[in-house]
Amino acid sequence: MNFERILFDMIDNAVPILFCVLGGNFAYKVNVLNISMEGMLLMGAFSFPEAFLREIVCYSKGIFANFSEKRFIEQELGLLDLTELFGMGSTEVIVITLGKDGSLCYEKTAGSYKVTEIPVAKGAAVVDTVGSGDAYIAGFLYGYLNGCVPVECCRMGSVMASFILEKRGCLSSVPEKEEFIKHYEAYRQNTEGDKSR
Numbered sequence: 353m354n355f356e357r358i359l360f361d362m363i364d365n366a367v368p369i370l371f372c373v374l375g376g377n378f379a380y381k382v383n384v385l386n387i388s389m390e391g392m393l394l395m396g397a398f399s400f401p402e403a404f405l406r407e408i409v410c411y412s413k414g415i416f417a418n419f420s421e422k423r424f425i426e427q428e429l430g431l432l433d434l435t436e437l438f439g440m441g442s443t444e445v446i447v448i449t450l451g452k453d454g455s456l457c458y459e460k461t462a463g464s465y466k467v468t469e470i471p472v473a474k475g476a477a478v479v480d481t482v483g484s485g486d487a488y489i490a491g492f493l494y495g496y497l498n499g500c501v502p503v504e505c506c507r508m509g510s511v512m513a514s515f516i517l518e519k520r521g522c523l524s525s526v527p528e529k530e531e532f533i534k535h536y537e538a539y540r541q542n543t544e545g546d547k548s549r
Contacts, residue, residue, distance in 0.1 A: 402428060410441030414496075416489055418449045434458075438465050445502045447492065447509075449485055457506045470506040473539045475514035487516040491532075507543060511536045 406429055409415065415437065417425060422434050437443040438460045446458040455470045491512025495505035514535070515527045527535070 405429065409437060410443065413442050414445045414447070415443060416447050416449070416492075418451070418485065422448050435465055447502075447506060449488055455488070455506055455510065457503050459502050468503050468506075470503070470510055471543055473507075473510040473514040473535070475517050477517075484513040484516045488513040494532075504540075507540055508536055511539050 405425075409425060409429065415425075415434070417434070426432070426434055431437070434446055434448075435458055437446065438458075444460045448456045448458070450456065452472060454472045457468045457470055458465050459468075488509035491509035492505040494512070495508040496502075500508070511532065512527075515532070
């Protein structure tokens with residue numbers, strides 16, 4: 353047997369599991385944002401007990417998911433809708449990204465929730481979508497760390513994602529802070545009347 357091949361297979365199979373577990377434990381321990389279910393989905397979350405997934409999700413203040421990830425979580429946890437998490441743990445914000453259709457920002461309220469539709473921030477062109485979801489989350493976190501309300505954070509996420517879509521590669525069009533703020537202000541003026549449901 354080839355020792356290098358065995359070592360490669362061990363690393364190749366163990367690293368995604370390790371990142372999923374570390375990411376989940378980090379989200380649980382610091383009780384902040386559960387950034388994405390991406391790692392578990394790529395890996396196959398079926399290798400994690402339902403109780404572990406439930407604990408990670410319920411003790412996260414914020415959940416980010418695309419539509420497929422949303423459906424996966426609902427199915428795995430036996431939920432009719434992801435918004436049921438508002439009554440099950442620490443979840444305060446759920447953001448569902450919808451690609452070219454924008455995103456939805458669900459915010460917990462007293463005894464219920466409100467949802468706001470966030471339109472896509474238009475960039476120069478869509479060249480490559482790789483990294484746009486991560487860029488959205490980065491823009492959201494920028495707003496969150498600067499004390500913005502969730503809807504404003506989502507708008508910042510949409511603007512950041514618009515930059516990443518303009519060139520091939522996930523880091524080839526990251527804007528300078530001033531450029532980001534300029535585009536955000538223009539976008540915000542055009543989206544003041546976002547639709548709340």
